[in-house]
Amino acid sequence: MKAIINAKTYDFNNYKEKVYILFDRLIKKIGPMSEFNTIEKELLDKVIDASGALVMPGLINGHTHIYSSLSRGMNLPFNPKSFTEILEQLWWKLDGVLVKDDCYISAIVYGLESIKCGVTTLIDHHASGGDILGTLEKLQDGICRDLGMRGIFCFETSDRFDVEKCLDENINFSKIKNNECSSLFGMHASMTLSNETLDKISKRKGKLPIHIHLAESMEDEVDSINKYKKTIVERLEEYKLLTKNSLLAHCVHINEYEAKLLKAHNVYVALNPTSNMNNAVGLPDYNLLKTHGIPCIIGNDGLGANITREFLNLTYSMKNKYSDPGNFNFSDLLELINNSYEYVSNHLGIKIGKIEEGYVSDLIIVPYNSPTCISDENIFAHIFFGVFDRFTPRDVICNGKLLMENNAPILPFEDIYEKSVLASKKIWNILK
Template structure:
């Protein structure tokens, strides 16, 4: 049992701050929130949270851990004039050069950095065409070693030929089926779930979409796909199939309550209505969209299930929230700070639909994915101004302790194991990866 004493408890949406409460964690759940007076001392961990803020763990709803070792890349990457050029000159070269070791060190450092940012769950989208079979198990080992929660998938695409598409699909399906058997039937107690991954419609034939549909039905999961990240994706769908992107996905039964669509920059209003009709998710990745110059949608406020992701630019969700707000303000978008807070909160809805448990609140019965922030504010922190503190004050630098699934994975800023060797090996594998990229 863990007792968080004298905590200021935050719930993100609707914004709420409650002061000087005790939070009791038993197993992987919040058992109570209030004033704990029992004097149990056996097998009890007490953390003094006086003056600190206890918050639900943050969720990154779209990420690419395979890209971690691209940071500061020195591999002779050619300049690109547009987004498809960026894919061809950088990302498709990088993912083609990944092997088991480089993927592992991408994954483990990505997981450690997510936790240090107060992110307790990452919905990851992997691509490693030279290392497909076993790639999700490799990533799962990274999540498990760090103690991070995740939903994993492998990216299906026709860009490497039909055999590559089949192998990618088999990787996701077999991974999910391995989770659903072998003593892992208890979804509430496990850290890892799986989705059916796909790249984007401009690299997917109708034949492959049919296979994806069958996989979604067979596994009772959802698709995780990039949708209209760049205008080329929409134009391709119109030119070759005479359909909007959401229409093409719907025609193959790929829009459901577990479907995760990333970006959606160039989706039109009728497509957003289709996504809402099927209760699917659209993940906004503001920093990535700005970095790739793919544009900005002024229709994001129309999405019921809007979530926030990073698309591979780390896992700092407070930073993503800030940039999402600043971009919205700059663009004079109707996307308000409250809607962005709701989007950050909505990552928990994805977790609930995959894990079958309650997430995203420090309340009795909810999963104990919790962050303790040491935030000494010069101004009062109350429910009515919490959004202002999240934008202009609180940051990942204030993360002190992280609890995931009822287990302390980071305490007072320290992991329970030495990470220096992990980072040293990661740097070595990054250098080797960069050399291989030059040959791709």
């Protein structure tokens, strides 16, 4: 049993001051510091003093690409004029040559970067053309077994790869399901999935929800309409691929009718605002999604590891998109953050995202000295404008285990960055 003392806690719902938290894998007890002296200290393995800091739930990255950690600084001819050309000139070259060892190295590096940003759960959309079979297990090894994080993984089925192997990898990995690791059925995007492939997926995936890039760019929608005479959402519905808890990334260019179909099938949408702006594909119509009651979560599409940047950019970009400073307010952002905890709770079979007894001990301790008073009424304004603006967690705990203490990961991977540099050199030389 461990204890956090002298804590101010905020879990995107409730704010408390001067409390202690007793925990192992689950939060066992929360009480006022005035009662802490009654605790039998010899029963505690560790006491963490959270004075001058906020204790919050570990954060969730709702859509990412772990292998992107091997792309940083990659110097290839790059002069895209469209989203498809971005894929062709960069991402499809990189993911096309990755092998199992690359996947594991990228998992450790990206996981460490995520831990430093207070992220304890990753929902990943993986691709590796050099090796397909067995690669999701490499991600699980790195993220869940060796780093102690939680992960939900899938392989990006695409006609660019051996489709049968993509199907096998998703189905085989779906047999692994526990409180730390689970799976979705991965699909790249409509524009790289033929009707034949959609039919195969529909016949084999069973009840496994899908994870797909959907209408990220207008090119994806135009491709579907030109080739199949229907929108992307209509294509997926035709093959009965839209099932409860499916995760659709982006949805930037869906229309009103598509939104109604998504609502009818109880799916989630993962918004990735910074990536959308970086790729110049537009921004999601959050008002459309909200009007139709489609639950959204927030990801970063593999662009760095700092998910709080997405919280900020989504808020600012929506206000700008609608030319309305009152649009997308704190209640909207809080709903999306809490949706991510709901999604992971349902998928992993745990209670996550609140600092309450019985919830998993996925916690972060973030230093924060406030220049003004804090209360129940204004706590999220402090989080948004103060904590998120310079987000530097001091301690990170997942499943009751300390992953980072006093700003230093306490995991034995001192040489992983050297290995990552060597792996990137090997990959880049192949691509020259």
